[in-house]
Amino acid sequence: MTASLITPLGYLAAALLAAAGMLLVATGAAGAARWRFLDRRIREYVAMDPPPLAPPVQRAAAAASARKEPRTRLGCQVHQRLSGTSLAAGMQARLTRAGSARRASEVLVLQAVLALSFAGVTWLLVRGLGPAPSAVLTVLLGAAGGHLPVFVLNSKAAARQVAFERQLPQAIDALASSLQAGSTLPQAMAVLAREMAPPLAVEFRRVLRETEVGLGFPDALAGLLARVPSSDLMLFIGAVSIQHRVGGDLAQIFRGISHTIRERIRVRGEMNVLTAQARYSSYIIAALPLLLFGFLWLTNYEYLSVLFQPGAPRIMLAAAAGGIVLGFFSMNKLAAVDA
Template sequence: MTPGALTALGWSAAALIGLAFSGLGYTVVRAFGSGAGAYTDSMSEEASRRFEDLFLFIPAKRISDIGRAAAAAVFLLCFVPLFDHTNPVSTVAGTVLGLTFGVLALMAPSKLLDILRDRRRRKFNEQLVEALGSMSNALRAGFSINQAFESVVQNGEKPISQEFGVMLQQMRVGMNFYDALQSLDKRVGSDDLTLVVTSIDIARRTGGNLTEIFDKISLTIRERMRIERRVQTLTAQGRLQGIIVACMPALLGTAMTFIKPDLMIPFFKSVNGMAAIGLTALLIAIGWFFISRIIRIDV
């Protein structure tokens, strides 16, 4: 075989290998994209249902679009400053950093939902104390337990009036009283409400005095809230220290980047700089973990 034929054969083999790897890469990327899209849609639908529990009616497609747009923006924000075709280490670091923070941005709607749900739960617990007193007075006046709930819906504030209103609506369409209470307890996710629901169920089965039970539960919840506020006051300094310690390196690095970009940008693109940033992030995470464990006191 002539040298020209061998050269042509070699180029043909290389082309076939490249084509095979290109097809494999395309298949993997397409499968990954399809799986990621399905996961994102599923997560968006779940987030949409949980937003509806908070009486925030946002379509699942809108949540998915917001998450993808945020992920793309964060990826470009992390990747573009570190991209350098002459420095593969910086490019790889930018890609990894962009993918990491992009995934976190994609999960941001779910995290935002957890924050809103927690705030709504705390507000519900604060209103539950007054609602129990109102229901106790209504029962003393001769109202039924359903009428006591209706008085809270009519005279109460959001979110407790909304949640009790949904429970009464479920009862009007055929759900029994106990199942409606269980649905309310599951939807709100409050330990205080669980105590109330359990007490109502026991009183209905054994014939207990609901007015006294509501008064005692109200007193218990009020005392627990007083202790929680006291704990929050005593641990405020520790929480502030943790926030300052976690944010100070990032703020100083950002300030130095704007003040001395010719000094900081090469540092970010170097191997030693990447290692230093990674070690700093690890130490901050460890410090924040221990601080959060120290100041976390369950009441």
């Protein structure tokens, strides 16, 4: 039992150390490339050479530049090759919705590193199961590792959207009050961009900057809806667009929209409470077999190895995995209620 426990743990520790090293190298290369790229662009913009250095400092700077230049050139080449792809465009849209300042090329490189790391760890742990099961598990867990940045970005985007929707009724009421006091809509939004907290202040500030450089106000609001795809925000933008075309009492419309959004938030909260048991039950029921499987793998692999024998045991194992996935998504689908 001790030998069977130490061997997988040793493989796991070695693979995790290798993965951490690969991740640090990739992150360092991307960071060095980013800062060197910005420094070069700033120097080109101001057309100014750096001040002369003393000879020892010059030699040290030249040596450091020579050491960093290959990584810098490689990082810039990777960024240039990935920037024009549709994959990078989709990733940049995710980053924008999540409020992240990262570039799409950095996240794509991180995805590749994580996918290779997870695949390598999985292969070291399951290579004794045979070619077919090892290949399937390696591909599945490698894909899961590569999907981790997307999962994190989607979670951050969802949390940011929830925060925006909670700020929106108060902001709409403030806009209505400013309009009744005689301010224009851009002036009222400028006040909110200064006074309110992110993410609403950040998004309103971006809308105002876009209008200042020549973009139409409806188009700037459409860009806001693309960054924050909220049905509540759609009500606000729809009211502004209609009033922009046909006129009307926008302040009174805003007060009605604010009341509607507050009621929708209240109903969503009640439904989340009512469906919480079903949602958390799906997480627990799906996690229990996986936790038990991992515990038996580390403590009594001989007992578990029967499931990896050719024939009916492998079919049973695949059916169990499919049942867990199907049950998890079915329970979440039943618990999901649109408001």
